[in-house]
Amino acid sequence: MDKNRKILISILALLVLSAVLAVIDISMRMRSVQRERFSLAVPGVGPGVGVVRINGPIEMAGSEGGFAISSGGSEAIIQRIAALEADSRIKAVVVRINSPGGTVAATQEIYQKLMRLRQRNVVLVASLGDIAASGGYYIASACNYIVTNQGTLTGSIGVIAVSPNLQGLFQKLGIKMNVIKSGAYKDILSSYRDLTPEERELIQVLIDSSYNQFLKDVALGRNLGIDDIRPYADGRVMSGDMAVKYRLADEIGSFEVALEKARKKAKLPEDAPVYDEQRSPLDQFLMTLEGAVLNRSGLQNRVMRYRGGYMIEYRYQP
């Protein structure tokens, strides 16, 4: 064999050897890192506290922004609760609420789901943020224990249906609606005409029915009688300390206090891990971008406030 060929084959053999040694080196360092991570991560894989976050208005379908990142929505929240329910590590759940409430059915679905979790002896602790009013409080009442900040806006137990009456404006503009309907009440709460007394009575029945259900569920969740709640269930909003005074909440404290309480009630060690919701970095980036765009253009309010029609809601609506 030619001398040059021998040299080159030796070089190639050394290259292959260096590649193999490099892979072995990387693998060895990888293993040692895994050991370190394992020793540090022992508390992170055991029984712990799950976190469910409820932010913004509660509706069946969450808002979907310009970057196709859906946020909120009762179905997403229920899926999160179901995931925690299926996870054998979860011994307690902290429900972090920052919501003015929302539609009746969406709120009731979340309440029912939490009650089901509570019946399975999973400790539920609600932590109220800036606002947990109306439907937000409805959901909190499903928890065993409610921790509220002193400055939290809560309460607002009641039901509301709002529909604009644009009859005068329509007349002024000369707009007339052609309505062909199958029944007298088919266009109830339409914005182009006033409510008739019969329609008002019909809506009131609906409102009262939802209100009674609200009272019943809060009483059940808080282990109180309906008559204990009724005096404060006139739609009034209250601060955290007022809510504690009226027994609608249990303790003044932050999210950290709620976590500690959940660990204590579930008999978990003080350093038991917290399993919070995770979003992929791409989702976080797109949501940040979307938030920046909407805030800057002042569109957020328009997007959040716009509705195609009326809704009956458990919602604090100043």
Added chain:
Amino acid sequence: MTAGFVSAFRSLKWIDYVYYILIEPRRFARMIIVEDARPLWGGGLIAAAVTVCDVIAAGMLGVESPFFYYKLTYGAILFFIVLIVKIVVLAGLVDLLCQFIGYQGKVKEFVVIISYALFPQIFLLPVVSVFKVFHFAAPFFYVFFSIVFFVWTALIVIQGISELHAMEFFRAVLVFLFPYAFLGILSFLSFVLVVILSFGYVSFL
């Protein structure tokens, strides 16, 4: 086909290709003209080896997670495909310019030369390994030698272009730089277009 591959491997002709690409690129270019670009498969093997060595060398710079094995397998396959596409695009653009200025089309030979010219980049792995073992600024030397080996690759390709078309060295340099300039301008204009469209989309929201 397998028998042909085995006999070609046992003939050790491929060693000569590697030897000449490193020592005498012009002679290598003459060889492939005579042999009608037959060592094409060898170029593919070199591209694969470069990809694997690059993944391992990059992995040595930090502390890897078990995801490294995915990078070394699926990731290397993906990078290999990307590298092949890059080689073909580069050869195509070089050949396009050569034909435009009056030379004969030799895209197959360019593909072979460019893929063999990648061979010096394999040396990045042992070089980085040395600096890693001595804990001496391995990331810096990774970048530094990446540039050095790229320049070596570029010199091989330029000499190959010069030899294939009996072209002056300086003119071969310009021909080699053409694809980078072309793709650079194209990327810049695409970037401007994307920025304009993004602003349009955001203002539409």
